[in-house]
Amino acid sequence: MKTKFSYNIAVINLTNGIKTIGAENVCTYLRSRGFRNTFLIHLFFKYGQGITNPGYLKSLIELLGSLNPDVIGLSLMSIGFNAAKNLSSLLKKHFPDTPLVWGGIHPTLVPEESIKHCDMLIRGEGEEPFYELVSAAMDGKSAACIENLWLKDNKRIIRNKLRPYMDNLDALPYPKIDWERTYVFERHRFRTVTTKLYNKYGSMRGTFYDIIASRGCPYVCTYCSNCVLNELQESRGKVMRFRSIRNIIEELHYVKRTFPNTAGINFQDDAFGALDIGYLKEFAHYYKNEINIPFHIRIIPSMISEEKIKVLKEAGLASAVLGLQGSDRINRYVYKRDMSRKRFIEIARILRKYNIAGRYDIITRNPYSKKEDIVETINTLSAIPKPYFLLEFPLAFLPETALTKKAIDDGIISPELNYYNSRGGLGDGKEQFPLLAVIRTMTPYTPSGLIRFFLRIHGRGWAGFLIRLYSALVYAPERRIIEIIIRNYRITYIVQRILMKTLQKKSTAA
């Protein structure tokens, strides 16, 4: 008879990152409830191709053979669906009697398709349901009534209802790395993660730490999974939940102790700015006094104000991501998104006023975009203070979103095409106006006058050659240098520190 101490659970993380809050949360929770032998294995795959290295899979099977798991969990996004499907059939071949449980955003959104490839799946927040499942499995009890769980019972599928979201996020332990029970593939086999390996595979060479202070987003942009999640969760409690400030600060103290290289804290919250000003002021006070590491956030235009940005700047806000996504027409009618060109420019100017680096997202290759929409987006981008970071994401038709359903209805994509993962979920559409795309890419570091000139001439026969020549000879080298600096965030940080210290010494001497 197994006990919690001898029961082995292996969670495979197929989200292509060594820092993955969801799977880490689930593992930390199980360990905190006594299942100390909960192992987390990070697996990487190539977009659209899955796991291509045969040595990788052989080594995974060997590792699992030695861990002897009683339950195997798999954490995936839609982008990992093809890889998960193939991996799952391999796992079932080698471990036919070990229950295989899928969890994460993909099985949450697409359970009917997912359940075909695993024995069970957990939809939504996984900590509590997965704990209930492994406890039942260990005790030989039925799991048939566990809310959020879907399971195959002979040929029947049991589809349990969703439970309400967790209201008190502080009740969950924050994700902690268990060095002896976390694995990554390195030099021909899976090895336990060391500080050196964490730095090698972690975000920005292990200098960035991802954290979330809240869960949920009250908006329902048509391309985003939140429009589906919020519908699923309807009338099952609050969507937006916040951790207490003390709870966040405690996690960050743990981060400073465990990962002393940390040079940036990356708040991955969908809606960080939703926090009210009182909360932000208190947060800023403790963050500045106790943590004092530059941090980064994502903001939603309607939830942010100059006052909030000022408070956050004082706490150490270094950069903010803001989604412009498209023109006013596209945002209003296609994405149903609370964003306008005017508001975007306003916020970008406030960010510059407080010397906060702006990182602006736009969605490209949208088949609903017309030429005027792309020109408007370029004009908006060239109206904000330069330089800035521009992140261009080709539109990915994520499963079950309102936009994907619309595109299927409009005959733009085919439901059979499995569109969202055919090229790794990164979007398959073509640039409708390739020359405009070249101009748009140049907006972050090119004078607005020149961008306007390019827009004026781009329709003429010879203009393509001129614009591409400028892009190759001037813009590309400029961008390359800036990217090297950004990638080596740690170097930038060290240089900044040295400069600051030298300046401080000089001013003291003076």
Ligand code: B12
């Ligand atoms: C951080 C983040 C990233 C990070 C890190 C990803 C990582 N390795 O974890 C980065 C920046 C790298 C990233 C990249 C991308 N991301 Co992203 N990302 C997020 C974000 C903002 C937060 C994820 C998170 O930590 N959530 C908090 C945790 C607590 O929730 P969770 O992950 O869902 O986990 C819970 C449950 O799902 C479940 N669970 C999770 N795993 C398991 C495993 C088991 C066994 C069980 C039982 C349960 C379980 O329990 C967890 C705890 O409750 C989400 C949006 C969001 N708010 O979730 C988007 C999101 C996950 N990303 C998304 C997308 C589309 C992408 C990209 C494809 C974007 C792109 N076009 O390039 C890339 C692909 C990256 C890749 N895998 O290769 C979509 C995914 C949609 C989908 N259908 O798959 C999301 C949902 C955004 C959105 N709102 O649409 N992303």
Ligand code: SF4
């Ligand atoms: S505001 Fe951002 S996170 Fe919220 S629904 Fe829209 S795209 Fe998704």
